[in-house]
Amino acid sequence: MNKSSIIIVGSGESVSDLRYASRLSTPDEFIYFSAAGDPALHGVVVSDLEYGRALKNCPENFIILNSAEIGRGSILKQLSALAGKYDFREFIVPEYFPLALADDLRAAGISVRVRRGVFFPEREFKSSDEIELIRRPLRAAEAALRRAREVVAAAGIGNNGELIAEDGEILTSEKLRFEINSVLLRFNCSGVGTIAAGALQSALPHHVGSGPLFARTPIVMDIFPRDEDTGYWGDLTRTIIRGKAPEHIRKAFDCVRKVRDEAQKLIRPGAIPSEIHRFAAESFEQAHFFTGRDEHGTCGFFHSLGHGVGLDIHENPRLGPGNHKKLAGGEVVTIEPGLYYPEWGGIRMENLAAVKSDGIELLTEIDDLFEV
Amino acid sequence: MNKSSIIIVGSGESVSDLRYASRLSTPDEFIYFSAAGDPALHGVVVSDLEYGRALKNCPENFIILNSAEIGRGSILKQLSALAGKYDFREFIVPEYFPLALADDLRAAGISVRVRRGVFFPEREFKSSDEIELIRRPLRAAEAALRRAREVVAAAGIGNNGELIAEDGEILTSEKLRFEINSVLLRFNCSGVGTIAAGALQSALPHHVGSGPLFARTPIVMDIFPRDEDTGYWGDLTRTIIRGKAPEHIRKAFDCVRKVRDEAQKLIRPGAIPSEIHRFAAESFEQAHFFTGRDEHGTCGFFHSLGHGVGLDIHENPRLGPGNHKKLAGGEVVTIEPGLYYPEWGGIRMENLAAVKSDGIELLTEIDDLFEV
Numbered sequence: 001m002n003k004s005s006i007i008i009v010g011s012g013e014s015v016s017d018l019r020y021a022s023r024l025s026t027p028d029e030f031i032y033f034s035a036a037g038d039p040a041l042h043g044v045v046v047s048d049l050e051y052g053r054a055l056k057n058c059p060e061n062f063i064i065l066n067s068a069e070i071g072r073g074s075i076l077k078q079l080s081a082l083a084g085k086y087d088f089r090e091f092i093v094p095e096y097f098p099l100a101l102a103d104d105l106r107a108a109g110i111s112v113r114v115r116r117g118v119f120f121p122e123r124e125f126k127s128s129d130e131i132e133l134i135r136r137p138l139r140a141a142e143a144a145l146r147r148a149r150e151v152v153a154a155a156g157i158g159n160n161g162e163l164i165a166e167d168g169e170i171l172t173s174e175k176l177r178f179e180i181n182s183v184l185l186r187f188n189c190s191g192v193g194t195i196a197a198g199a200l201q202s203a204l205p206h207h208v209g210s211g212p213l214f215a216r217t218p219i220v221m222d223i224f225p226r227d228e229d230t231g232y233w234g235d236l237t238r239t240i241i242r243g244k245a246p247e248h249i250r251k252a253f254d255c256v257r258k259v260r261d262e263a264q265k266l267i268r269p270g271a272i273p274s275e276i277h278r279f280a281a282e283s284f285e286q287a288h289f290f291t292g293r294d295e296h297g298t299c300g301f302f303h304s305l306g307h308g309v310g311l312d313i314h315e316n317p318r319l320g321p322g323n324h325k326k327l328a329g330g331e332v333v334t335i336e337p338g339l340y341y342p343e344w345g346g347i348r349m350e351n352l353a354a355v356k357s358d359g360i361e362l363l364t365e366i367d368d369l370f371e372v
Numbered sequence: 373m374n375k376s377s378i379i380i381v382g383s384g385e386s387v388s389d390l391r392y393a394s395r396l397s398t399p400d401e402f403i404y405f406s407a408a409g410d411p412a413l414h415g416v417v418v419s420d421l422e423y424g425r426a427l428k429n430c431p432e433n434f435i436i437l438n439s440a441e442i443g444r445g446s447i448l449k450q451l452s453a454l455a456g457k458y459d460f461r462e463f464i465v466p467e468y469f470p471l472a473l474a475d476d477l478r479a480a481g482i483s484v485r486v487r488r489g490v491f492f493p494e495r496e497f498k499s500s501d502e503i504e505l506i507r508r509p510l511r512a513a514e515a516a517l518r519r520a521r522e523v524v525a526a527a528g529i530g531n532n533g534e535l536i537a538e539d540g541e542i543l544t545s546e547k548l549r550f551e552i553n554s555v556l557l558r559f560n561c562s563g564v565g566t567i568a569a570g571a572l573q574s575a576l577p578h579h580v581g582s583g584p585l586f587a588r589t590p591i592v593m594d595i596f597p598r599d600e601d602t603g604y605w606g607d608l609t610r611t612i613i614r615g616k617a618p619e620h621i622r623k624a625f626d627c628v629r630k631v632r633d634e635a636q637k638l639i640r641p642g643a644i645p646s647e648i649h650r651f652a653a654e655s656f657e658q659a660h661f662f663t664g665r666d667e668h669g670t671c672g673f674f675h676s677l678g679h680g681v682g683l684d685i686h687e688n689p690r691l692g693p694g695n696h697k698k699l700a701g702g703e704v705v706t707i708e709p710g711l712y713y714p715e716w717g718g719i720r721m722e723n724l725a726a727v728k729s730d731g732i733e734l735l736t737e738i739d740d741l742f743e744v
Binding site for chain 1: 385386398399400420421422424425465466467468469470471472473474475484486488546550553554557558560562563564565576577578600669670674675
């Protein structure tokens with residue numbers, strides 16, 4: 001008799017744990033279950049509309065249940081029927097499990113226990129197949145970046161330093177983002193949130209950019225496509241400048257690139273993410289790039305050095321000050337130091353790498369070309 | 373002394389209630405609060421990185437708190453600090469509030485109560501400003517559909533009935549989706565999940581389509597762009613056919629269109645969604661289009677007639693068999709009957725309309741052109 005089961009509820013499109021466990025992605029909610037201590041008793045409860053897709057996509061040994069076996073009705077009803085069918089007395093659920101459903105299940109006498117932290121810690125470690133799936137959107141990002149560079153390089157420079165596109169119109173962040181996302185589409189990737197931010201907007205790491213772009217000020221392009229077929233993400237940032245960079249911006253660029261490349265050398269099994277992050281922060285300090293608040297606002301290097309990438313664009317491991325857990329090998333992480341100064345803008349340079357037994361395999365292939 | 377407050381936690385990008393209440397959309401999690409009985413005491417707790425964006429986007433009378441007022445740390449810590457600051461003893465949260473956070477708050481002595489059902493029922497009723505925001509992605513969908521029709525109309529027909537694009541290659545679902553999504557990009561809309569499904573795939577309402585498209589079989593195009601600036605969605609479905617439709621498919625098309633147009637006439641304040649849905653279902657039956665399971669699988673008209681559209685692509689009110697709540701006016705809904713037969717494919721025709729005092733205002737402007 002089975003007593004306890006893992007339960008995840010959601011749509012595969014928005015809940016990556018569900019997609020990871022079931023290989024199923026649907027617009028509608030469905031249920032994943034996996035009995036503790038009985039590896040054969042796991043599967044999904046799907047709507048009749050998704051039954052065919054589940055048969056095709058779920059692993060071979062999955063139990064696929066629909067309304068014929070479980071009955072129609074709400075997710076609560078289906079979960080109760082599932083508990084009855086297999087004599088589950090306790091559900092083990094992720095932190096993000098919906099509160100109302102948990103309250104209802106508890107009221108119905110089913111124990112609901114949260115598994116704290118990351119639900120599937122094994123997601124942190126990518127198989128070679130998964131690494132291939134991450135390469136695809138990363139190739140898309142690189143192709144898109146090449147196109148964006150071409151557009152900026154081909155732009156003329158107006159009287160006020162504004163960039164003039166080949167069609168004679170002012171080159172804006174919006175146009176550049178359109179060029180980037182158009183290339184992503186060719187790779188069947190979506191580019192929701194693509195950043196193409198110039199001048200002072202580039203000093204705000206989350207600003208997607210708007211309005212005219214200018215020569216001799218940084219243009220930060222952060223491109224993170226998701227492969228629509230597989231759900232895996234790529235992540236790439238480069239900063240470019242049209243024309244010759246002013247000396248202080250060139251210095252910042254050189255420093256960011258150097259810190260990224262030196263931080264990459266520290267990544268290997270056994271290395272501690274918080275220490276790699278601290279190395280980056282201290283390197284900036286030693287190069288006299290101040291981090292903190294000045295009269296203009298927050299400045300310097302004030303975000304994490306990097307993060308894991310997989311079925312979520314931000315996942316474990318975090319390469320930040322709070323993560324003291326040693327790398328083990330198999331992780332895929334970004335390394336993306338940046339410097340941001342409200343007086344002149346920002347620089348961010350981001351690579352993606354897989355942690356291997358003796359260091360990293362750099363997944364990013366594109367160069368660091370800065371002045372175009 | 374305030375005792376109780378609405379609390380929502382999430383990223384504005386994925387939690388529409390949060391975006392609705394705060395007008396803020398961020399990649400990172402933040403907190404929205406609104407004290408019961410004190411309209412002046414509402415605002416957000418955001419990271420320092422998002423402080424500037426919150427100042428710019430949130431309503432003028434919002435309290436905007438960051439780490440200086442609330443302290444750094446986890447969402448749990450910030451919520452506890454918020455409760456302390458304003459003497460909140462109870463949090464009223466949506467059904468989807470994360471269970472782990474609720475368990476922790478309860479353990480810390482803060483009562484957490486779920487508000488059942490839709491969290492902001494007023495989201496169902498759109499202001500004229502919101503209707504304008506919905507028109508934008510709808511216009512994008514219509515432009516994309518026009519382009520897709522051009523591509524199909526210009527296609528040649530190969531020896532096996534396959535469509536040949538102007539570049540001499542076989543016209544596939546993937547290519548058609550690319551053409552559609554490329555147009556959406558020009559409107560700053562993303563087209564994740566765009567459906568361009570032909571032949572037997574069109575009999576599966578959730579199939580996005582893959583592989584070659586053929587003449588004289590239906591091609592269902594379901595285009596639901598999201599405006600990246602505002603978060604509002606459009607929704608449009610048309611079915612087209614290259615060449616002359618076989619008689620049985622033409623008959624199904626005519627019937628779906630007639631049912632849609634007649635159902636639209638029933639929509640007005642006071643009308644009951646489940647009855648409008650039933651009207652559609654009965655109309656199909658009377659026209660001898662069988663719904664149910666036959667030897668080929670599920671067939672006929674087996675999904676809801678429509679749904680609300682706004683900051684979520686599927687929201688209230690549902691025009692389905694389960695919704696007996698009268699329409700009140702101000703809703704924006706799809707009307708999208710469909711017929712699906714595994715032997716030959718499917719037809720779906722979807723309009724979007726605003727419920728007005730005397731009926732509907734049709735937001736969809738594009739025609740129903742079928743044979744191209």
